[in-house]
Amino acid sequence: MVVCSSQLVPQIQQWAHELGFSQIGVAGVDLSCAEPGLMEWLAQGFHGEMHYMAAHGLKRARPAELVPGTVSVITARMNYLPRTTPEGWQALEFARLADSAQGAVSVYARGRDYHKVLRARLQKLSDRIAEAIGPLGHRVFTDSAPVLEAELAAHSGQGWRGKHTLVLSRDAGSMFFLGEIYIDVALPPSAPVSAHCGSCQSCMDVCPTQAIIAPHRLDARRCISYLTIEHAGPIPLELRPLIGNRIYGCDDCQLICPWNKYAQVSSLPDFDARAGLSGQQLVHLFAWDEPTFLRQTEGGPIRRIGHERWLRNIAVALGNGLRATGSAELRAALHTCAQHESALVREHVAWGLAQGI
Template sequence: MNVALDAAQLVSQIQAWGQELAFSQIGVAGVDLSAAEPGLQAWLSAGCHGDMAYMAAHGMKRARPAELVPGTLSVITARMDYLPRATPEGWQALELQRLERPGEAVVSLYARGRDYHKVLRNRLQTLSERIQAAVGPLGHRVFTDSAPVLEAELAQRSGQGWRGKHTLLLHREAGSMFFLGEIYVDLALPATEAVSEHCGACSACIDICPTQAITAPHRLDARRCISYLTIEHAGAIPEDLRPLMGNRIYGCDDCQLVCPWNKFAQRSPLPDFDEREGLSGAALVELFAWSETEFLQRTEGSPIRRIGHERWLRNIAVALGNALRAGPDERVAQALRARADHPSALVREHVAWALADDFPHPFRRLA
């Protein structure tokens, strides 16, 4: 390292560069995460990761940065706000109201714009190059929700926020509507200071969860989480959970929408996270009619594309079934019947469930 630039000065410079690259905050964490290993092991042993086999495949490497990337001495953490630039005041209430309109498709806020993996990765790489230009040869690796990394743990240790009871990171001036990324580096940098928790006795996130996936404060059973079921889970959605999904077809924001801290959530200055046409306020029947070609065209550069057309139809079939049970709608029924003979057994199963009329499934409405 350039002797004229000591470690503390370098961290300040990295933070300034991060601000120029539209990161909301830059921090530094050490590589000893051993205190987090028992909790990780218990969570995996209980099967709470569902069929996300990659969560267990790397063993404890997730909690050992220096094993994942040999030579790592510090982890630079980054946070980036993602609310669209045009997000109106009172957005939380407006989003909750969408859940009361059974025929409307609800896509998680973070997924309505460009794929965040690409946005963060490119900017983290640019930040890495700036560091390298200042210090000389730099051993580093960039991560954006893309490898066995304990992102929230590293972010918490580096002062990006505290872990909310829903397990997401919370920041007093930004709520939880932000993405996280990391740069593993072979530089010994001073860690930035962690912050204290500010959830108090609040249990809003636990109380609102449609499927009771938050089984205790700071403990999430992914197998019950609607975000997991609609995005990560590849097979049939458990029948007892389908009615609870309502009209959520990709992700679920409920625990964030009711969090008091999100009244401070920040809008992104980047156009990347602006809502794409068709992914906000669209009718379920319209999205269900998309062919695979149209699905691929409409979701190009979007995180939604990763689930594929088959799971897209599976998710919407469940939502359409819930809409039917909220009240008869021939347009909805016709849309489902049009997919009744779909080549995919997975789609056919969920369409058949949606059209079944031998059991009641009231649409979940907010009190």
């Protein structure tokens, strides 16, 4: 079924707002302009161990090949700052990073797993559309398939690609999740917006590992979010000291961005920070056994890395804290896992202990 209806888009936007989305856009299926950049990025190996980035070839940039029959893509944006986020929250987060005894978890990961939240609400939105117009060929995505989410968002007027490669909005900064509905209904595309980064390169300058190697060019292999989440093996030795106390993800490029003074809090309780994750001491988090880790992270995004990588990440942070402070408490915590059954954990613990020599 292919139906052209400009009246449908305002109705979709209203339904989406009722479901907690902050903005809806519509993109066409022609992303050919993004294909050369994607292929070059993959050819240079900047995707690291994220083999799924290359597994589907150019289907990632060709929605109609990924889901045959797709003629339009509905893009959705959902703010994720917790509802209790105070004024000046960026300064508070930088202060957290300066406290070497505290574990820093990326803001987005402190609440419920966004995959579950967005996917369920995108499906509800799809159901409402189908109720209004009849049978609907569709598929919903939230960072879960070969989809160029940021490119689709930019094409549909959600914002522009910042120099850190994230989507930026003049009204909401970058503290939001993206989701898509591929549909077989022709809808009028939203107008894209112009870029407003100008000469600013704060995101590039602040990156602890200098992973943003050029404007709009990210080497994921150096990115702390990649290293602490996607990367399964040993963290490269030369990058460990630069990770500081970041144990899951990294927000630095967003914290420094001037546009995030306009970041909006979420309307949903799902993204409120869970007790036990935010503001916790490294020694406390390192003491979690696997059942405790699974219980504390149930329903959240952190669970996906597993207990072994959790300990690996914290061992690096403890080592960095030990080097900075010489704390006997941090040293003692590392010793508790010096004989851990995992070779990966033992190796990072040994490195951490060596930082206090």
